[in-house]
Amino acid sequence: MMPASAALIALVWALFRYPKLWASALFGISGDFGWWQELWPMQWRLGISWLCGYFLTQMHTPLLFQTQNAVVAGQMGVTMTVCNMLGLLSLAWMTSRIPVLAKAAGQQDWDLLDKEFKKGFKRSLAVFVLGAVFFVLIRYAADYTAYGVRFLPFWETFVLIGAILFAHISGLLAIYLRAHRKEPFLWLSLSGALLTVGGSVWVAPIWGSAGIVLVLLLVNVGFGFPTSLLMWVMLRKKWHATI
Template identity: 30%
Template sequence: MNTIFRALKERDTAIVFLDKIIVAIKGPVIIAAILLFLNVTEQGFWYTFISLSALTGLAELGFTTIISQFVSHEYANLRFRNGYLVGKRFSLDKAFGLVRYAIRVYCYIVPIAIVILIVIGGYFFSDESYQILVIWLAYCVLSGLNLVVSLLQSIYKGFDKVYKTHLIKILSNVCSILFLVLALACDLGLAALPVSMLFLLLPSSVLLFRMDKRFWCQIIRHKIINKHSWFHEIISLQSKYAVSFLCGYFIFNLFVPLSFKYQGAIIAGQLGLTLTIAKAMSAFTYVWIQSKLPTMNMMAARKQRNDLKNLFLMKTKLSMLTFFLGAIMLIFLAYIANKYSIYQTRVLKLPEILLVLSSELAVVCMSIYAIYVRAHKIEPVHYPSLISAIFIAIIAFYFITESDLYNLYIVLNIFQWLVMLPMFLFAGKKAMNKYYLQRIEV
């Protein structure tokens, strides 16, 4: 416990932790509002909307992660002075060229994301009312536009602006939560989702520009002399990331829409609420890694292998400790909640919750390790991700259509712990050994 308190003395870690606290508070606040203002069927629609909106990730396919990593590698040769980025002209040109390339790509990605969301939502909600379809359309457009903010935040974070990036996230999240609860209290129902997204988008956009006007103006005005083609360098990694992130959708967001389609809105709502609570808790485990992500990227760029490994192991221990503390609290709250009849129809039963937590821990282990490996600008887990996605899709479809969630998560846990995790560890270790061997030869 003392180790956690010492780590929180770092400003970047503290602000990321505070960001996660806001996100964690957001979960219970929204859950309470849902229980007060939505019925069981509307709850199912709510979490199906949220799960399907994650399809925006299929449009960008990890592009923001790549850009943040590449920016960090370029920033290793630069620094900020009086709000402006300074350093060698060649490094400045590469950094700003990368940012402009990313923005151009997003001019295509955002419309694609919106179209994908509308089409997929049309399949799931084809038999629903006109009002549901209109709300879904508005939610699609705003979710697509939110991709732009995500890109700018990833660029900002790549330049080691961890503190300001997460401060903006905190303020915009607070604004979004307030308007979401207000919309639900005003009996707007599912329309509260696009309202919330709108008031997440607007503050983020305004604050991002106002906090560092000089930096963003420099990006626009800088004249690039030394042009560097980023397309081939990024696309080779993007193709691998695309597989991993595409597969990640099936791992993280497939279950609720399938449950909605084949087991009904009530079961989908129970699963969605349980997963939301579990993921809100597990989000804290990533704090220790995320707060040091730009540092890890720069260590990899400077070939500081031992320092990077030691930093990763130290942060991983904190992550695991955080997960287990959160899991104990969640199990206790679930036990208490199941004592009251009003909540029994809203969440899964305790044995199913335990299985969900075990599955979530496996995901956390793989995700943390993937972050560590990707700091080297390599993506060796695309094949394991593809294999796991195929099998998880088969497992999920079979058990949701033919059995129940309890049996689904038993089989899923066996697959994640005995197959997926070993594959991830083996692929990552092999790729990093190859990465450093090539650097030695050079």
């Protein structure tokens, strides 16, 4: 309900605050810029890619509730929530640069694009790693208190953070490529979601949360990250040579 409420409030606010913008976006063409021609082909792909992200982060708690019990599901939910919040917070150092990245890509200022991306990438990654270390230490100390049982076991928490870390890096690479007003990660997102869902459904009844965190690690490290890096290298070279 929290995301639904936030989306509803933002929608109502935008409708009343910027009615002309909505009218222009939905029905009008400003100059030589057409929303449906310029942005919609990218936006629907982005929508599907982000929908796939649900399966990578949110499906495991109800799955464990169904196949294991409420305790294991709760442990996964709490631990995954902390990991996701860590990713969102550290992503802010990159998302704040998206307007600059998009402008640089539109003006074909590749030096500025790379400079701003590297700066945001390093800071975002550093914040994630520092936050992850801090959380691991807290998680280790929690085992000596009554709150340790509310999280996944320590080694499972460690593996889950590693999986989220590689997913975070892939997300940073995706932001760089999307600054070119293209979404090349659609099929990668779909494939990753299918692998995660299939693997999680298979291992959850047998190995529970331990199996799921291993599936996440294998998919992100063995498929998502190397594929993202390869696409980033190849498309960056291709687009900067032809745009």
